[in-house]
Amino acid sequence: MRRLIFSLSILPVFVIFFGNNEAKSQDSDVLDGIYAKEHVPARKPVPYHHLREADMMWSKRIWRILNLREKINHPLYYPTNEKPIEDRYSLTQLIIWAIENSGMQVYGIDDDEFTTPISLEEVTGYLGSGSDTTQVETAPDVFIDTVIVNPPRPEEVTRYLMKEVWYFDKQRSKLEVRIVGLCPIRRYRKKLEGVDEETGELTSKLVCWVYYPAARSVFANHEVFNQKNDSERRTFEDVFFKRHFASFVYRETNVFNDRRIDEYQFGLDAQLEAEKVKDFIFKLEHDLWEY
Secondary structure (H helix, E strand, O other): OHHHHHHHHHHHHHHHHHHHHHHHHHHHHOOOOOOOOOOOOOOOOOOOOOOHHHHHEOOOOEEEEEEOOOHHHHHHOOOOOOEEEEOOOEEEHHHHHHHHHHHEEEEEOOOOOOOEEOOOOHHHHHOOOOOEEEEEEOOOEEEEEEEEEEEOHHHHHHHEEEEEEEEOOOOOOOOEEEEEEEEEEEEEEEOOOOOOHHEEEEEEEEEOOEEEHHHHHHOOOOEEOOOOOOOOOHHHHHHHHHHOOOOOEEEEEEEOOOOHHHHOOOOOHHHHHHHHHHHHHHHHHHHHHOO
């Protein structure tokens, strides 16, 4: 009798256990591809080498602009859909996702020293999120106020401002660079009264500052598209660590309150001035050696 009672008592456990296993096996049979991706989600960023102040023979802070419209930068801009494609986000979508799900902290638009944290609501507000009140005609000559909620527009972020430090480590006898921060730049048509939004004034607005060393773990676990091989997907960390992007110098540290290049040079002269900064860094490393 006791054996019968014991058997009946454990029967529901077996039913639940085997039922869950069967459900899991059925779910695992559905795979969008021919293998399960396990490498990228478990990746960790390459750790920085230890750097002492005494080994910093020379350093220079530089700000760059990344234009995501350039072909080499397209993996950072696409996809622009609301939902990710094969768990693949654009860089701006990934930053929003990391703030919401990974607790990544971002900082104010006027604070490239990372001292003023801001919230997700402020970030999405800079991306165009919010609500508007408009009148909707529900019957002839009858209008009611209706609230329209506008979602954020990460696809309008077509540029990034990058802050980095170039330095020469005399312990390792090597010139290297480390990215310090990233700032999305939203470019959109500002809606003016009596003017269509598509023909409005083109406006640029900073969104937030992302402290890059704290975001590396998130960037290392998310893929970007590789045009030549779907099985060799690079990550965002790979793109930045291997310098697989195009950019131009926007500003460097200088005695004139770190003024921007476009404040004293324009057009072709500004491009030549930016190339002059890059050429100075190249010659600095080259002149340290004797051939």
